[in-house]
Amino acid sequence: MVVPAPTPAPESATAPTSTTSRGPAEPTAEPELPxxxxxxxxxxxxxxxxxxxxxxxxxxxxxxxxxxxxxxxxxxxxxxxxxxxxxxxxxxxxxxxxxxxxxxxxVLTPEIAGLARAVADAHAGSLADVLRLAVPPRHVRAEKALTARPPTPPAEELPAPDEEPWARYPAGPSFLRRVRAGEGPWAAWSALPTVDPTLDWPAAFASAAAATLASGRGVVLVVPDHRDVARVEAALVTALGPGRHVRLTADQGPQARYTAWLSILRGHVQCVVGTRAAAYAPVHDLGLVGWWDDGDDLHAEPRAPYAHMRDVLRLRASHTGAALLVGGLARSVAIEQWVAEGVVREVVADVPERRALARVHVVGEGHDEERDGPGARAHLPSAAWRAAHAALQRGPVLVQVPRRGYLPSLSCQGCRAPARCPHCHGPLALPGPGAPPACRWCGRTPTDYTCPECGSHRLRSSVVGARRTAEELGRAFPGVPVRTSGSPEVLERVEGTPALVIATPGAEPPADGGYAATLLLDAWASLDRPALDAGEEALRRWLTAAALTRDAAAGGVVVLAGAPLHTPLPVVEALVRWAPEWFAGRELAERAELSLPPTVWMARVTGALSAVRGFGDDMVAATRAADVPLERLGPIPVGDEDAHLLLRAPLADAATATAALGAVRRTRSARKDRDAASVRIGVADVT
Incomplete structure (x- = not known):
């Protein structure tokens, strides 16, 4: 009998083309947890x-x-x-x-998974959206390159925490000792400004981190931007030594960010500092979460589910038993509510410490009007000019201007009505000297502008921008160097020699030894914002700039120009007294009377008008079934096609209202409604 030769198998079905014979594969047992x-x-x-x-x-x-x-x-x-x-x-x-x-x-630890689920539930969002923010994308090269590192030195080898940055606050050393003992106190810290880097807020944060690491636990520190990260990093190296912390920011690049994230995950380090991206860092044995400047809008996540970083870190501290430290020169109303509820304890300085800070002068008060006449109400008032002229003999002068550009806002010369583009109704601005007015929205340049209110063809400036201010000051102080800081170029630091530094809010560079004087121009523009938090944000911006000024003993002075004087303003009084806690408490009381956030639960629904109305109807039905008194405000048209609807409920029913909101979103998603609507809980920018 002849046996035919076997037919060769096709190439795709053959065994691996290896020179080494592997033999038949051993059958693998079924998993115990399949x-x-x-x-x-x-x-x-x-x-x-x-x-x-x-x-x-x-x-x-x-x-x-x-x-x-x-x-x-x-x-x-x-x-x-x-x-x-x-x-x-x-x-x-x-x-x-x-x-x-x-x-x-x-990569997804049980703690971060639980935190992500809690954040999604608290904001009526989905777990997938939170995990997209919490866990960075994988980078294969970084995963392979990060080899096993030697363990960090034990906590016993850490230098003792320096209590000097906390000595100006009666409750500061006590907070530090409790953290070092392994406890979890929660504190709202109102920091005092100083030009001494060993006493400034980055040094205080580094001291708290050292106390936490000495207890054998980890640290998460979150700050608004990369400049603050650099300052805290320098303080951490001074307090802890090199190699004991990592930086975690969204702008690091994929490989650098994933390398830092893996270093935390694998336990190579227990301290991380960064921006919003660091809030979910997988730190082992978390002992302290801290963040700086709660009112900065960079802490608010612009993507769904729009969770503010304060809410993320509060949930994380609650789940882990970690200490919580929120610090800032100003205090947000949200944190003031935590203080009022007893969630956190205050860490503040005594009145004598505040009196030693730079003296604040409000232009127009006292004898300014009698001495200067109309010059007291100019863009650069005479009192501000005199203060700058005297300060330039001793060092640099900081000038904060609320708007960038040249003349970012124009109005009618005759009736003072805002000048609008005849094509898209956007605001008209003057981009530069000699340039024609242009629309800030569509870029068109109307050749023959006519005011629709009075028929006038003449325009005037409403707000003076940073570029125009620099031009004016260059002429007012000939021979003095003038530097600008703002988008697109932000100065990191300036020397302590005489110079004028014009900066927009948030772009003020520190000066060596501090500024001899700080001018806060056009205060009315900061207060005139059509937003609920206009006063709160104005005070935060003013204090941020004023904090860079030398103290009173060194001749430091802060000049506030352009503030309305027809009635006393609490925000101006808070600046003069360096009392942001008092102003936050007053704001909280007023919002409670008016049923405004954060004293009530509020959500905003945005989308097409039909979708917003349908969502509101579904939400009313869901809350009625849960016996929650829900109030609808709107819908209000936004633009040509969209609208937004505000939903309000008592704060005691916040959890039930949030659960109902999530249920409505899931129901509408399952129905595959054609018009989608976005939802945001915790509305802070009510207009």
């Missing part, structure tokens, strides 16, 4: 839950809780995270298998 609960990265609200998948035997070792995986979902391959492994599935039927384990690294 079911994986996966958080699928699909942001649709009605799919915001875990889905069960079967774990193939060959993926058993890599599909650990927290690992990244690929799964088949709705006909396509999507990313996901393994939340847990189970011995038995709740689903009745056949489970789809995991497609691939992207990396066996458990």
């Amino acid at each position: 079911v994986a609960l996966v958080a699928v990265q699909v942001p649709l609200p009605h799919l915001d839950r875990g889905f069960e998948y079967r774990v193939p035997a060959e993926m058993d070792a890599g599909a650990v809780p927290g690992a990244r995986v690929k799964v088949r979902f709705s006909g396509r391959e999507v990313d996901g995270f393994v939340l847990e492994r189970r011995a038995k599935a709740d689903h009745v039927g056949t489970l789809a298998p995991l497609r691939r384990v992207v990396s066996p690294e458990a």
Whole structure:
């Protein structure tokens, strides 16, 4: 009998083309926990839950809780995270298998997974949206390059925390000692300005971090921008030594950010400082969460579910038992509410310490009007000019201007009505000397402007920008160097020699030894913003600039120009007294009387008018069933097609109202409503 030769298999079905014979593969035993609960990265609200998948035997070792995986979902391959492994599935039927384990690294720790779920629930959002912010994208090169590092020195080798930055605050040393003892106090700290870097707020944060690390626990510090990160980093190196902390910001680049994030995850370091991206850092044994300048809008996440960083860190401190420290030169109304509720304790300085700060002079008060006449109400009042002229003999002078550009706002010369573009109704501005007026929205330059109110063809400036101010001051102080700081170029630091530094809010550079004087121009423009927090934000901006001034003993002076004087303003009084806590308490009391946030629960729904109305109707029905008194404000048209609706409920019903809001979002998502609406809880910019 002749046996035919076997037919060769096609190339795709042959064994691996290796020179080494491997033999038949050993059968792999079935996993003890064959079911994986996966958080699928699909942001649709009605799919915001875990889905069960079967774990193939060959993926058993890599599909650990927290690992990244690929799964088949709705006909396509999507990313996901393994939340847990189970011995038995709740689903009745056949489970789809995991497609691939992207990396066996458990990047989603149980603590961060629980935090992300809590943040999503508190803002009626989805877990996928929060995980997109919490866990950075994988970078293979960084994962392979970060080899095992030697463990950090034990806490016993850390230098003792320096209590000197906290000595000016009666409760400061006590807070530091409690943190070092392993306790979890919560504090709202009103920092005093100083030109001494060993006593400034970055040094105080570094001291608190050193006390936490000495207790064997980790630290998360969050600041608004990269300039603040650099200052805190320098203080941490001084207090802790090099190599004991990492920087985590969104602008680091994929590899640098993922390397820093992995260093924290693998326990190489226990201290992280950064911007919003650091709030979810997987620090082991967390002992302290701290952030600076709560009122800065950079702390608010601009993407869904729009969680403010303060809410994220408060939830994290609650879940871990960590200490909480929120510091700032000013105090936001939200933090003042925490103080009023007893959630946090105040860490403030005594009155004598405040009296030693730079003296604040309000232009127009006292004999200014009699001595200067109309010059007291100029863009650069005579009193401000005299203060700057005297200060330039001793050092640099900071000039804060509320707007950038040349003349960013124009109005009618005859009736003072705001000048608007005849094509799109946007605001008209003068981009530079000799240039024609142009629309800030569409860029058109109307050749023959006519005021629709009075028919006048002449325009005047409403607000003077930083460029025009620099031009005016250059002529007023010939021979004095004039430097500008603002978008697109922000100065990091200036020397202590005589110079004029014109800066927009948030771009004020520190000066060596502090500024001899600070001029706050056009105060009315900061107060005239059509927003609920206009006074709160104005005081924060003024204090930020005034804090860079030398103290009274060194001749430091702050001049506030352009403040309305027809009635006493609490925000101006708070600046003169350096009393931001008093102003925040007053604002909170007024908002409580008017039922405004944060004393009530409020959410804003934005979208097409039909979608907003439908959402409001569904929300009323959901809250009526839960016996929650819900109030609808609007909808109000926004632009040509969109509208927004405000929903208000008592603060005691916040949890129930949020749950109802989330249920409505899921229901409308499952119905596949054509017109989508975005939802934001915790509205701070009510106009």
